Amino acid sequence: xxxxxxDLAKAYRKGARANDGISLSVAAGEVYGLLGHNGxxxxxxVNQVVGLLRPDAGTITIDGRDVIADPGFARRACSIQPQxxxxxxxxxxxxxxEMIGRLRGGRADDVRRRRDGLFEALDIGEWAxxxxxxxxxxxxxxxxxxxxxxxxxxxxxxDEPTNDVDPVRRRLLWTQVRALGDEGAAVLLVTHNxxxxxxxxxxxxxxxxxxxxxxxxxxxxxxxxxDDLRLELVLEPGAALPELPPFVLRDVGSxxxxxxxxxxxxxxxxxxxxxxxxxxxxxxxxxxGPATLxxxxxxxxxxxxxxxxxxxxxxxxxxxxxxxxxxxxA
Amino acid sequence: xxxLPSYLLLIRWxxxxxxxxxxxxxxxxxxFAFGIVVGYPLLFPELDPRTVLFLxxxxxxxxxxxxxxxxxxxxxxxxxxxxxxxxxxxxxxxxILHLLADLTxxxxxxxxxxxxxxxxxxxxxxLDLQVSPLIIPALGLTSxxxxxxxxxxASVLPPMAANMMSQVLVVFVLMFSPxxxxxxRLPGWLTGIHAVLPVQAMGxxxxxxxxxxxFPLPAGAFLLLGxxxxxxxxxxxxxxxRRG
Numbered sequence: 001x002x003x004x005x006x007d008l009a010k011a012y013r014k015g016a017r018a019n020d021g022i023s024l025s026v027a028a029g030e031v032y033g034l035l036g037h038n039g040x041x042x043x044x045x046v047n048q049v050v051g052l053l054r055p056d057a058g059t060i061t062i063d064g065r066d067v068i069a070d071p072g073f074a075r076r077a078c079s080i081q082p083q084x085x086x087x088x089x090x091x092x093x094x095x096x097x098e099m100i101g102r103l104r105g106g107r108a109d110d111v112r113r114r115r116d117g118l119f120e121a122l123d124i125g126e127w128a129x130x131x132x133x134x135x136x137x138x139x140x141x142x143x144x145x146x147x148x149x150x151x152x153x154x155x156x157x158x159d160e161p162t163n164d165v166d167p168v169r170r171r172l173l174w175t176q177v178r179a180l181g182d183e184g185a186a187v188l189l190v191t192h193n194x195x196x197x198x199x200x201x202x203x204x205x206x207x208x209x210x211x212x213x214x215x216x217x218x219x220x221x222x223x224x225x226x227d228d229l230r231l232e233l234v235l236e237p238g239a240a241l242p243e244l245p246p247f248v249l250r251d252v253g254s255x256x257x258x259x260x261x262x263x264x265x266x267x268x269x270x271x272x273x274x275x276x277x278x279x280x281x282x283x284x285x286x287x288x289g290p291a292t293l294x295x296x297x298x299x300x301x302x303x304x305x306x307x308x309x310x311x312x313x314x315x316x317x318x319x320x321x322x323x324x325x326x327x328x329x330a
Numbered sequence: 331x332x333x334l335p336s337y338l339l340l341i342r343w344x345x346x347x348x349x350x351x352x353x354x355x356x357x358x359x360x361x362f363a364f365g366i367v368v369g370y371p372l373l374f375p376e377l378d379p380r381t382v383l384f385l386x387x388x389x390x391x392x393x394x395x396x397x398x399x400x401x402x403x404x405x406x407x408x409x410x411x412x413x414x415x416x417x418x419x420x421x422x423x424x425x426i427l428h429l430l431a432d433l434t435x436x437x438x439x440x441x442x443x444x445x446x447x448x449x450x451x452x453x454x455x456x457l458d459l460q461v462s463p464l465i466i467p468a469l470g471l472t473s474x475x476x477x478x479x480x481x482x483x484a485s486v487l488p489p490m491a492a493n494m495m496s497q498v499l500v501v502f503v504l505m506f507s508p509x510x511x512x513x514x515r516l517p518g519w520l521t522g523i524h525a526v527l528p529v530q531a532m533g534x535x536x537x538x539x540x541x542x543x544x545f546p547l548p549a550g551a552f553l554l555l556g557x558x559x560x561x562x563x564x565x566x567x568x569x570x571x572r573r574g
Contacts, residue, residue, distance in 0.1 A: 052420060089347065091343070099342065133350075
């Protein structure tokens with residue numbers, strides 16, 4: 001395994017245990033998802049891998065080398081796209097990506113060729129010579145990805161790479177993330193966007209309160225909910241949610257949008273109930289489908305707000321968070 | 331990548347990032363210089379030659395010191411808030427190069443404003459200063475010390491506190507430091523404080539090199555500044571290397 005993390009623990013001064021015995025490993029060529037809500041300990045873990053934070057306990061090795069003892073090696077081995085978009089005011093994407101590639105040790109002509117290839121693949125070439133101050137958030141995020149990918153380390157850490165990116169370029173971005181793995185790098189993908197992660201990662205770990213609560217491939221994790229279906233309900237404006245029938249195992253969300261889990265054996269009953277409610281004007285629309293990784297996530301973490309980024313949705317309003325995640329995933 | 335190309339790349343990175351700030355820096359320094367050279371004389375019923383010399387040499391000193399102590403911490407605090415300080419720390423480049431590149435760009439940015447302050451003073455008071463070649467190390471050391479202290483403040487304190495601290499320092503430098511007036515006008519307790527702080531020494535090396543015919547150039551001031559520059563550079567470097 002290229003990256004091995006064993007029993008990693010980190011507490012902040014106020015006593016909060018940000019990482020509480022995390023163990024996971026990522027192989028070369030693998031895209032590994034790290035899922036969890038805001039404050040689950042994802043970024044703390046990443047910062048320990050790249051040597052910005054010192055763990056209280058546990059080990060981290062990259063290619064067998066102890067990077068807690070040798071953080072300089074970690075910086076050479078890892079390239080990172082941080083969660084906060086790097087401001088590049090005054091620099092054009094061309095300049096920023098080229099300079100970071102060369103600071104990472106790339107040869108000037110190699111770096112330029114790869115930069116141009118990435119810009120073309122991400123369809124952002126038209127802004128290559130625009131001052132960073134005039135770029136939209138999504139384009140800056142894609143430039144941040146190119147900065148991590150232009151002279152990649154053996155481990156590439158991407159922290160929420162798709163935030164602010166439009167749906168078309170998101171797909172282009174996922175193709176490039178996959179390509180990094182196919183070229184032999186280990187990719188650690190930090191995200192709260194469960195639906196997108198499901199399609200992009202080989203394996204994943206779900207973090208909650210600083211602990212790994214599940215690991216596996218998306219298919220392995222979905223076995224937990226193999227007998228469940230998800231029923232998405234959208235209420236007509238002004239309509240109140242009717243009493244839920246007993247076959248609804250769980251319901252999250254509030255306001256107009258609800259996400260219910262029903263047993264597969266109750267599929268016909270669920271459609272009948274929802275269709276009747278649509279006809280009498282309670283539901284604007286409904287959708288029944290197989291349970292997704294998102295449903296696994298909600299079941300494991302137990303809180304729908306876990307799906308949202310705390311910056312976008314107050315924790316006290318779980319429904320907004322859920323909706324937000326789904327809109328983003330669309 | 332070896333150190334020199336990395337250092338040059340970081341200088342280019344910083345210079346491009348800060349090119350928008352350069353006109354602002356010149357305007358702010360020019361306003362400071364204008365205030366001292368044109369505004370301060372209004373406080374005096376008549377100007378004797380010695381007061382004039384203190385104002386003319388104090389103007390570049392104050393512009394240089396306030397820029398280092400105020401603008402540097404604000405820029406470092408901003409870099410920490412927006413995440414670029416951490417990002418640059420995650421690159422496989424010796425961290426001391428970041429610090430050296432930041433300070434190098436800083437030295438260049440403050441130069442036009444200082445030159446303007448010197449010229450404005452000599453023009454306004456029709457002075458014929460016999461400037462010593464030692465002005466170059468004096469300007470370099472003053473600017474480096476002020477910027478290093480600013481950098482260290484912003485490295486140690488949380489961003490908000492660093493910004494407030496820089497405001498307090500402006501008042502101290504403008505009102506309570508012997509830059510525009512001789513140190514013997516200070517109350518005794520403040521004299522003792524200024525003997526160990528670098529601000530008075532900054533004024534002394536600039537006065538002593540801008541108007542060497544009228545002011546002494548104490549070697550001790552250079553030594554004190556050197557110690558402050560090294561000490562604050564060391565603090566900023568140590569914080570940059572630290573793992574939380």
